[in-house]
């Protein structure tokens with residue numbers, strides 16, 4: 201089984217680690233030169249701020265709702281990324297960097313371990329250790345783990361997908377409606 205572990209709203213979450221007053225508020229992080237929104241808190245998403253939205257197009261929305269705006273701080277995000285992946289490596293010897301806020305974990309040989317508990321503990325450890333909330337998708341392949349991660353983001357913190365499942369034209373269907381389990385762990 202593979203897991204894809206992904207830091208939620210990663211750049212925003214990094215900013216929140218150092219300023220807890222940002223919790224519960226709409227927050228966005230802008231791209232280089234403050235051109236467009238590249239990270240949004242859930243509150244900012246709820247306001248309708250889209251990924252990649254040009255700042256000049258959302259400026260009125262930002263002012264109206266007092267959205268907290270940050271320029272990118274890649275030094276900080278890279279440091280937090282290293283810390284996050286260091287914590288993940290406590291739970292799996294094979295951690296593969298996928299992006300600044302994502303890593304695949306190869307759980308081959310973990311047959312005797314309760315992966316659900318293991319992954320929930322991993323998510324708790326990351327949250328408690330560095331303050332970053334994560335979503336984890338677990339599945340038999342990396343591609344499916346990525347899809348499971350999408351479910352995890354929407355439904356809680358962990359989604360486990362198991363065979364059998366069928367792909368039709370990019371749409372996911374399952375022969376069993378209860379093919380995935382999600383647990384809120386944080």
Ligand SMILES: [Mg+2]
Pocket residue numbers: 206207208209210301
């Ligand atoms: Mg992410």
